Amino acid sequence: MARKTGSHSEITGPRIRAEAARLFSRHGFAAVSMRAIARAVGVQAGALYLYTPDKESLLFDLLKTHMDELLAAWEAEPRAEDPAARLECFVRFHIRFNLERAEAVFLSYMELRNLSPENFARIESLRKRYEDALEAILRQGQAAGVFAVPDTKLATMAIIAMLTGVNTWFREGGRLSRDRVEAIYWDMVRKSVAP
């Protein structure tokens, strides 16, 4: 059956997603019912099923949208040719993008286990594409002799974990600005891959 189009779905879609993201990140996926999401949106539970077949599809939709936006935003960054400049760009981009999407990042890490195996594999392949983008920079720098990394795969995982960790402690208006945090992390990453 064709899904309803027009103003109804256009207005409620983003609101459903926003309320679902807020409730999932506050209480956890398992503790949130479709009824609770409908209540938060201000529609009947039945109306929710016009938008999504089930709760897991809604979660997958949130996680996939986050990864699609991350990949598109990285592709849209100005492309430095120099590996060190490109690595600096990646470090600053990752911290900035993730701090701006704190809720989506939190969900992406916390609720992966609640995806079906097929949907989990789809998210994993998008993550892999993002990791590959960083690994390509490390390989390029390695080939040019400006980086010395014993294992580009491990360095990729180490750098991404380090950068994503900022989300767990950063508070806007705290001791350090985002820009200062980016600069400090770049200093550590730059040295960690240096010859």
Place this chain on the structure above:
Amino acid sequence: MARKTGSHSEITGPRIRAEAARLFSRHGFAAVSMRAIARAVGVQAGALYLYTPDKESLLFDLLKTHMDELLAAWEAEPRAEDPAARLECFVRFHIRFNLERAEAVFLSYMELRNLSPENFARIESLRKRYEDALEAILRQGQAAGVFAVPDTKLATMAIIAMLTGVNTWFREGGRLSRDRVEAIYWDMVRKSVAP
């Protein structure tokens, strides 16, 4: 009322904790009932309440035990005086300990939000003690001129996030041994704090 002592509580305590940890990490805290834990242990739900007043106390018990064991194990490590040797010891210890307790580490990151505010604060203060142990090493090396870290607090958070990330991808019997992974991470950490 005094809690029952003797063989009953001694035998079921560890089993209750092990089954709770397994179920929480597989399905999430919110999705697991006291009844389900009792069933997995093979006792009546009522017997569970002889051991713990409620599900949140059981979760707190698991998270606190993990932090207590982590801190005790770190204290028991041989104490190198040289800051670089001590940092290497910390890096290898953290990776090794966390890989050995993968389930407890996973729970500690996933289920923090399900603690009461007081219990959350107690876990946070134990985490802070562990972070302080690493920061003390960085300060010591900084003072001795062997490390150059723009901000010891941020370097602490960056290093811990990087090392803990190993748990998300490491597979026993995979491409690299634990020892090789430790050596590669130590190489990156060593350089990241170098002058």
